[in-house]
Amino acid sequence: MDKPNTVDRRKFLSALGVTVGGVGVAGASLIAPQVVKAATEPAKGKIPDTPYKTGHMTFLTGPAAVLGDPSLKGHIMAAEEINAQGGLLGKRKIETITADEAAGTDANVKELRRMKLEGKIDLFTGVISSGNTPALGPVAEELSLLTMFVDGCTDFLFDVAVPNPKYTFRLTNIQSADGITAAIGAAQAWPQTRKIAHLHPDYSYGRNASEHFTLAIERLLPGTQVVSESWPKLGTTDFTSHITKILSSEPDLLFTSVWGGDYVAWYKQALRYGLFDKMKVATTLAFGVAPHALGKDHPEGVLAGVHSNYHFTYPGGDRWPINKSFVQRYFKRWNEYPNFQSEGSYVTLHMLKAAIERANKLMGGWPDDEMIIGQLEGMGFDTPSGYLYIRPDNHQGYKDAVTGFSKNNPEYPFPTWDQNRIITIPIRNITAPANWPKPGKGHNESTAAANWIKTTWPKSVG
Amino acid sequence: MSILVIQILNSLFYASVLFLIAAGLSLIFGVMRIVNMAHGTLYAVGAYVTAWLMGKAIALGVPLGWLFLLLPVGAGVVALAGFVIEPLLLRPFYRRAEEYQLLVTFGLLLILEDVIRFLWGGMPITADTLQDVVPIMHIGGLVYPGYNLVVIGIGALAAIGLWAGIYRTKFGVMLRATSQDRRMASALGINVGLVYMSAFAIGCFMAGLGGAIIVPSQAAVLGMGVDALILAFVVVVIGGLGSLQGALVGALIVSFVRTAGIQFFPEIELAVLYLIAAIVLLIKPTGLFGNA
Numbered sequence A: 001m002d003k004p005n006t007v008d009r010r011k012f013l014s015a016l017g018v019t020v021g022g023v024g025v026a027g028a029s030l031i032a033p034q035v036v037k038a039a040t041e042p043a044k045g046k047i048p049d050t051p052y053k054t055g056h057m058t059f060l061t062g063p064a065a066v067l068g069d070p071s072l073k074g075h076i077m078a079a080e081e082i083n084a085q086g087g088l089l090g091k092r093k094i095e096t097i098t099a100d101e102a103a104g105t106d107a108n109v110k111e112l113r114r115m116k117l118e119g120k121i122d123l124f125t126g127v128i129s130s131g132n133t134p135a136l137g138p139v140a141e142e143l144s145l146l147t148m149f150v151d152g153c154t155d156f157l158f159d160v161a162v163p164n165p166k167y168t169f170r171l172t173n174i175q176s177a178d179g180i181t182a183a184i185g186a187a188q189a190w191p192q193t194r195k196i197a198h199l200h201p202d203y204s205y206g207r208n209a210s211e212h213f214t215l216a217i218e219r220l221l222p223g224t225q226v227v228s229e230s231w232p233k234l235g236t237t238d239f240t241s242h243i244t245k246i247l248s249s250e251p252d253l254l255f256t257s258v259w260g261g262d263y264v265a266w267y268k269q270a271l272r273y274g275l276f277d278k279m280k281v282a283t284t285l286a287f288g289v290a291p292h293a294l295g296k297d298h299p300e301g302v303l304a305g306v307h308s309n310y311h312f313t314y315p316g317g318d319r320w321p322i323n324k325s326f327v328q329r330y331f332k333r334w335n336e337y338p339n340f341q342s343e344g345s346y347v348t349l350h351m352l353k354a355a356i357e358r359a360n361k362l363m364g365g366w367p368d369d370e371m372i373i374g375q376l377e378g379m380g381f382d383t384p385s386g387y388l389y390i391r392p393d394n395h396q397g398y399k400d401a402v403t404g405f406s407k408n409n410p411e412y413p414f415p416t417w418d419q420n421r422i423i424t425i426p427i428r429n430i431t432a433p434a435n436w437p438k439p440g441k442g443h444n445e446s447t448a449a450a451n452w453i454k455t456t457w458p459k460s461v462g
Numbered sequence B: 001m002s003i004l005v006i007q008i009l010n011s012l013f014y015a016s017v018l019f020l021i022a023a024g025l026s027l028i029f030g031v032m033r034i035v036n037m038a039h040g041t042l043y044a045v046g047a048y049v050t051a052w053l054m055g056k057a058i059a060l061g062v063p064l065g066w067l068f069l070l071l072p073v074g075a076g077v078v079a080l081a082g083f084v085i086e087p088l089l090l091r092p093f094y095r096r097a098e099e100y101q102l103l104v105t106f107g108l109l110l111i112l113e114d115v116i117r118f119l120w121g122g123m124p125i126t127a128d129t130l131q132d133v134v135p136i137m138h139i140g141g142l143v144y145p146g147y148n149l150v151v152i153g154i155g156a157l158a159a160i161g162l163w164a165g166i167y168r169t170k171f172g173v174m175l176r177a178t179s180q181d182r183r184m185a186s187a188l189g190i191n192v193g194l195v196y197m198s199a200f201a202i203g204c205f206m207a208g209l210g211g212a213i214i215v216p217s218q219a220a221v222l223g224m225g226v227d228a229l230i231l232a233f234v235v236v237v238i239g240g241l242g243s244l245q246g247a248l249v250g251a252l253i254v255s256f257v258r259t260a261g262i263q264f265f266p267e268i269e270l271a272v273l274y275l276i277a278a279i280v281l282l283i284k285p286t287g288l289f290g291n292a
Helices: A009-015 A065-084 A105-117 A133-142 A156-161 A175-189 A204-220 A240-248 A260-272 A321-334 A340-363 A369-376 A448-456 B002-032 B039-060 B064-093 B098-120 B129-133 B146-167 B170-180 B182-187 B192-214 B224-239 B244-264 B266-283
Strands: A006-008 A052-058 A094-100 A123-126 A147-149 A168-170 A195-199 A225-230 A253-256 A280-283 A303-305 A380-383 A386-390 A401-407 A423-425 A459-461 B136-139 B142-145
Touching: A006 A009, A009 A175, A009 A204, A009 A459, A052 A065, A052 A105, A052 A340, A065 A094, A065 A123, A065 A260, A065 A321, A065 A340, A094 A105, A105 A123, A105 A133, A123 A340, A133 A147, A133 A156, A133 A168, A147 A340, A156 A168, A175 A204, A175 A253, A175 A280, A175 A303, A175 A401, A175 A423, A175 A448, A195 A204, A195 A240, A204 A253, A204 A448, A204 A459, A225 A240, A225 B266, A240 A260, A240 B002, A240 B244, A260 B142, A321 A340, A340 A369, A340 A380, A340 A386, B002 B039, B002 B136, B002 B142, B002 B146, B002 B170, B002 B192, B002 B224, B002 B244, B039 B064, B039 B098, B039 B129, B039 B192, B039 B224, B064 B098, B064 B129, B064 B192, B098 B224, B129 B146, B136 B146, B142 B146, B146 B170, B146 B192, B146 B244, B170 B182, B170 B192, B182 B192, B224 B244, B224 B266, B244 B266
Parallel strands: A006 A459, A052 A094, A052 A123, A123 A147, A147 A168, A195 A225, A195 A253, A253 A280, A280 A303
Antiparallel strands: A303 A401, A380 A386, A401 A423, B136 B142
């Protein structure tokens, strides 16, 4: 490979479209949509009144239930809203059967088959683990079952496991975007960083975050070095030795993708070891799992990632009424604030509804799956988190990546983002384009995104 | 240098909690010949109960120093659970084959995990107020939470207390006699049922105490019990199941090796503990202090 070009760092960040701040250029992509018409047009043709059956698989037990619980709540809320209007096309009420993703990948695949063959589901949705979507996707294709994954965000799903999806879609962002977003946020906020420590759970998510962060930071801040690495097991709650090791390497920046209960236990310990006084901290998921899981003692100024996806305070205020109204309704229904899973599974059903309505408008009657898929492909949709686009080639949902810095806001009993320092990045600038070769097709990088960065990103100077 | 001191303290801190869990597991196996799969989850119950009580006490305005009293209370609740679980769930299975006992304690694990989620939800529960009652220490240029020293102290006291209880009291003699020959002990007039119940409750108390003292430093989170169970198994495999010294030495080995792994070989942090367990199994299948 040729030596990469060099470019001024500020120009580089601006070429990536990075914007900082609650208002400003970022707002330009957020043009408030028209208010949805109160009375929807009646459906064309004869619509059956049989229920529309959905199967929602998510973690109902075990530690990952912190993510599964909001996923199901978002799904239920959307189904209730649609059913209150009479159901899909005003006729078909949404019925939901659930399955516990904690059963393990093999059992989940069996359960998917059972849901389709015995439960006669029309739509399969949910799924959180990146270990499960690559196993479930090919089976959904084999069963010709319309499938809208909410999460399970590994690049591997559409890079390798289902390279040419027909029935399978996925709505939330792509795993590689997490590490890249954190790198851009850190490079933008702390360009003087030279020594970096890593702390990641030792499984695919942590490995992916570390790899893509490093690929991006090497180009954004050339000359940085990794001075410490730690790979605790997922589910670790004792981080005292990791913290001491990180302190001993005296980094400028710690990058971590530890999440959930692990993250809560970690930051409580790191506080007492004075870690936050000695270095900057960038995360991929500090605010991602549940807004209310953290306490006011969480330090301010931490780059608090949300899976590059959604935090209920952004877009804030009246700038994006869809979000304001979604958060209010969600809080009223569940007495808590939504996370990215809630938003993802809520959007899934509403997007399905829109696709069915469009197909009906075109052809009349109840549309078959092919027609629904035709509408979902290339669909752009206004969601609480912003504008979501389903790329037709790989059925992946793309929306601008977002991250921010933790700050205590008197309005909430937990830390939220500093509204003046929210970072948004157009997703097309941090993901491989549609025709980019997938792993195994001309390169052997772990993801198409990794190869795309290595090939096309310049190195910044200054 | 201060890093070395702190890493040694970190290891002792981790060993204290591991010892409490593994000693209970070993005690129950030593006396009752039951491998209690639910043991880690009982540790989690101790953590959750303590954190929950602490939240209530702080809301009521209890002076912070008094919160220390909630540590034995949290452990006591788990011991009480042990008094109920042993006669109701375990006793009917003593005469059955071992796989039944494994199944019934594994079932208990699943039930308790769901009970925890049902009672306390999925969010982590924290109790770090207690940690801040103990002043922060300065070691070299670094800080170290004083509370961790309290945990190390409690771990050491528990080890001494348990040793004294088993080797220096009449109850300890009955316990050891029952563990060596249940029928002979019974023939000599020892109330074996009561000994079993007490042994199980003491084991539960140790696990609960482990959970209670760790929760101010970390948090009560779903899945912490299963994680602890696996580590406790590594400890008893190394030290020998049923042996108190084994639990102590095993906990120390696991903690120090883990810390060394984290500091020097981060890539194999996961593997290194199992590696030691495998080596011990190859050389001495009964564990360092176990007897076949």
